[in-house]
Amino acid sequence: MSDVLAGSGLVKKYGPTTALAGVDVAVRSGESLAIMGPSGSGKSTLLHVLAGVIRPDDGRVMLGEERIDRLGENKLSALRRDRFGFVFQSGQLLPELPAEENVALPLMLSGLRRRDAVARARRWFGPLGLDGLQGRRPGQLSGGQAQRVAIARALVVEPDVVFADEPTGALDQATGEEVIRLLTTVSRSLGSALVMVTHDAGVAAHCDRIVQVRDGHIVDEWHAAVPARNGATR
């Protein structure tokens, strides 16, 4: 299977600090990739560069056959809306929208009529264990429920790539396990690649492949034993 997303020779500097120092990384459709590393290692910068949120100083990012690191802001917005999905640690849901409208929002932004967008969004609530929560606002959901709504929102457009930044960071271990299991299995079933930043080896072990980042370099890479329950294995 060919790479759906590939970064090569990626360099990013913040003043005197080098966050990425020539990183090469790629991910295939349906594959999940965990990016691990200590704080300040450059793992979040790598995710943001791959997602087109930050422009690299050097190197290139290819989405399929299309180079995306030089796209204009409008095209990048459309790309993030239609072909990417995002899951963050917490707080990515709009507090004034009920859960189903939060999930339907990317579809509406892509031009789908509200009724159709909400209908499609509702289909995700059952598989993700969210039945009955469609009308609740984010503030009325538990942390785990809110993350599952966020996963539904990231996957509702059936994206090429899902980017997740510490998606279980605000959850207890059991809830985190549940959320990450859902995220990996559902994105795999959709054929979406998953790029996830985490510092938790147990979370990373759910992914197909793990890269270790330190001082802006990928210093190690290995395939995880799937499914892993007790941490990553080499």
Add this chain to the structure above:
Amino acid sequence: MNVIALTWRFNRAGGRRGWQGHLLAAAAAAVSALILLLVLAVYLGAGTRGDHAAWRTPTPDPRGSAVQALSTSFVRDTPVTVVQLAQLPGRPATVAPPGLAAFPRPGEVYLSPALATLVRELPPGQLADRFPRPASYQTIGAAGLASPDELVAVIGRAAADPAIKEAPESDPGLGLAARAIVSGFARTAGKPGVFFAFDQAGALIAAGLLVVPVLVLAAASGRLGAARREQRLAGLRLAGATPRQILAMTGVEAFAVGAAGAAAGAAAYGLLLPAVAGIPYGVGAWYPRALWVGPALLLAMIAVIAAVIAVSAMSALRRVAVAPLGVAQQADPRRTRITRLIVFLVAAGYVGIRASDGNLGTSGTVALMLLCYGAYLTLGPWVVDQLGRIIGRYARRPATLLAARRLSDDPRGAWRTVSGLVLAGFVAGFCSVAQLGAIGASHPGQVAVAVPAEGGQTAEAVAERARDRLGAAGVKATVEADPEDSPLWETGIVAQVAGGPAEIDTALTALSGLVPGAVPYTQDLSNADIAMAVRQLGQIGFGALLLSFLTATTSAGLTAAATVLDRRRTYRLLRLAGTPLALLNRARTWETAVPLVVLAGGTTAIGIFAATRLNSMVGGAQSTNISMLAGCLLIGAAAMFAAIGASRPLLRAVTADPVRADD
């Protein structure tokens, strides 16, 4: 660490965005203080002007030492106040009137600077010949004048001079003429004349129109940055701070920011004073010192503005103090209750009943205006909530849906953005009707002179002499004795003058002294009271409109900017999810436009109703100025788009880096 030190510590650590929020709040406080100080200055200044003019109306004292006669003439449709003074023989010397170097001797003429200029500029036959012609005129000082534009003449006479001896003792109509023996010129003893009668009432109406929108702006500034403050203080509350400590910290912070802003506004008031004094009101421009409110009121105003902002900020934090988790999790939308509608209906009913008789008086009208404002302020958030729910049900596009959900999620916040402009709708409606047409005597081109029966002259004989005088002055006129169409209530002659203001002024001058003590009469004199009230209502309307739109635009702009800062995390996430900036701006425009259009329509209608009542009160004709109303609506729309547009660069800046953590 005490509360002040802790508050300072947090603010120092608050970063650039924190200080931006403070700057916005301070700017709002500055505009609030500036406008309230100007309104207060006009109100107090109007009183001062009345005091400065009061000496001209004689205060009778049979044992007095001088005779004082007041009369009013017109030149170029502008009133000229003439005070004749004569020392009574054998009585103690009379003190000099305010603004005069000494009590005038017979033949001496004192002129106000504006009248002296006109006397120099106009041909003598149009003005100067109405007065004695001394070798040189003397000048009335500011102490004896209400305005530098006032036209006032003080003429010294001998006590036996018919010009003062035969002058009418009173003018039963407007009080523009009076004669009495006086012992002095106490400033506040006499009643200010008809030209000052509406001064303070007009200022009070302006204050009534402006004070609520300005206080709303000040209160809104207290809530700027509320979300950020709530998050920070909710964290403190969870860490064990007591509700009293939380409220004290908020109060200290908001008071300090408000006081700094209000002080800047007070400084702006001081700097603008000379320019503001040049704006005419009633009889003309102001002496700057008349508009100076003094240090005590200045400090009091700063304190009041700062206190309003502090109370507003603290009331916004009640939820943190009571339930910090509720704020930290943003669990519940901030619903409004139907009791707001009930309160509004009760208040509207009461206003309708009270206003129906049309005899409210100025303070009653202002009180009802304030009640209207209060009722609308109560109703506003409820309507916004309902609008959000209705639009949310039918919205098809993301921008509309986002706007609708935002309206119903925080109706009070959305209301704060538009409340200023909504209340400005009241002023616009009020002013579009308050440009009333005068109902008064209509005798264009006529100059009349009363012929008292006790004078021993017939009207026909006086008419003959009038024809001679007018002919000698080169004025084409037909003169009749006691015609049917006459501005006079008594026997007299009427000259129908052909020509414009110059010819009328020439006729007025030529006929001065035709009958000793009788001042020639025109329709200007007949309509002096209502003409001045109409003029002042127009000036008040224009000023109030200007200031209310300034307040409203500032309020809407600052609140919109503060909302961007408060919701920057949400906006960043929306941008990250691929939401175009244009769509976010469309949603923000919807958020503002929908409640504004619905609610401003209501306030405009109430403003029209209030002005109709006021017109009835002063006896004016009802005439709605549609073009002015349309102009105001256009200005309102432009103000709204300007307010939203001004925060677009800020939205672009805060979402430029969508993965940035909250700062």
